Amino acid sequence: MGTTRLRVGLLIVLFAAASPMMAQHPAPPTRDPKTPGFVAAKELPDGSVPPADADENFIIGPTHTPASEMLVHEGVPRGAVHTFTMSSADSKIFPGIARDSGTFGTVSPTDPATLVVTTSHPAPYTRAVAVYVPAQYVPGTIAPYIVGADGPDQSLFTALDNLIAERRVPAMIAISIGNGGGDAQGSERGLEYDTMSGRYAEFVETEVLPLVERQYNVKLTKDPEGRATMGGSSGGSAAFIMAWFHPELYHRVLAYSITAINQQWPHSDETPHGAWEFHERIIPNSPVKPIRVWLEVGDRDFLNPNVMRDGMHDWVIASENMAKVLAAKGYHYQFVFARNAGHVDRGVKQQTLPQALEWLWRGYAPQPQ
Numbered sequence: 001m002g003t004t005r006l007r008v009g010l011l012i013v014l015f016a017a018a019s020p021m022m023a024q025h026p027a028p029p030t031r032d033p034k035t036p037g038f039v040a041a042k043e044l045p046d047g048s049v050p051p052a053d054a055d056e057n058f059i060i061g062p063t064h065t066p067a068s069e070m071l072v073h074e075g076v077p078r079g080a081v082h083t084f085t086m087s088s089a090d091s092k093i094f095p096g097i098a099r100d101s102g103t104f105g106t107v108s109p110t111d112p113a114t115l116v117v118t119t120s121h122p123a124p125y126t127r128a129v130a131v132y133v134p135a136q137y138v139p140g141t142i143a144p145y146i147v148g149a150d151g152p153d154q155s156l157f158t159a160l161d162n163l164i165a166e167r168r169v170p171a172m173i174a175i176s177i178g179n180g181g182g183d184a185q186g187s188e189r190g191l192e193y194d195t196m197s198g199r200y201a202e203f204v205e206t207e208v209l210p211l212v213e214r215q216y217n218v219k220l221t222k223d224p225e226g227r228a229t230m231g232g233s234s235g236g237s238a239a240f241i242m243a244w245f246h247p248e249l250y251h252r253v254l255a256y257s258i259t260a261i262n263q264q265w266p267h268s269d270e271t272p273h274g275a276w277e278f279h280e281r282i283i284p285n286s287p288v289k290p291i292r293v294w295l296e297v298g299d300r301d302f303l304n305p306n307v308m309r310d311g312m313h314d315w316v317i318a319s320e321n322m323a324k325v326l327a328a329k330g331y332h333y334q335f336v337f338a339r340n341a342g343h344v345d346r347g348v349k350q351q352t353l354p355q356a357l358e359w360l361w362r363g364y365a366p367q368p369q
Helices: 002-018 154-165 188-194 199-216 234-245 276-282 315-328 346-360
Strands: 057-060 080-087 097-099 106-108 111-116 120-122 126-133 145-148 173-177 227-232 252-256 292-298 332-338
Touching (some): 080 199, 126 154, 154 173, 154 346, 173 199, 188 234, 199 234, 227 234, 234 252, 234 276, 252 346, 292 315, 292 346, 315 332
Parallel strands (some): 145 173, 145 227, 227 252, 252 292
Antiparallel strands (some): 097 120, 126 173
């Protein structure tokens, strides 16, 4: 027995030593939403969610009970979910990269805000795409839609079944796109989601949406008011990046634990601090764009989960700062600080997604096309 325990302990130590991400990933502290410098927020009774018609900052929790709209209900029309696979070989925009397993990167000796990754290389990938078509959709008619990252996302489809049936959101198509693999700097997922440019939105526009329309006899609106993006973590930053760099395509953004931090790779001289630049410089210094934004962060969200110690790897501070700058510029936004919640917390999503979707689509009116 003693020998077995020794071997297990040795394996754990060796694994941690071989994994820079894991070795530098202590449990994040619990942050108080009333901390000086954080946005002023209204604390709601435990178990409740913010109203769907308020642009404000809210505190929820510590209990996170799933909303009834996250459950399948008998008698509610269920949409059809179609799936297909996309290959890197067919993409002109993202032909594929990967970072070697068990590697991460090292901090530049001349700049603590730059991660040097030498183990990333071209590599193929496949990604799953799920397309939700509501039961109420009339084939061939023009429909609003939402694009989701890190799909397929069955919870989104269930929520839409119920919300559409109750006429709390429009009858929309949902396109839930899997990422190209890996995470953070040097990976395909990181390249797609953390790059500060319109590249991912252009990939969706030119390589994903035409396939969806052709294969499933749907017509997707060209009106940016009828187009939404959503995601969690880097998928949340991708959702915001899509709308920011292409507001002519997307006006509605929903993000859990947005990675508005310094995680872009490769380095860019135009945005050297990656998505941290949004609240540091870009939003404050830019004209207001026609974007509506729903954000959430957990009190135990990520803090310094990797080897970088540049002061730009705190997901709570990033979200708080996003709320501040959006408010200062007069954006329509709602910010939810969740007590007793971690990074892209499943319980919080189960509790809040229906309300978030209803808030997100508030004011939508189809336009003639």
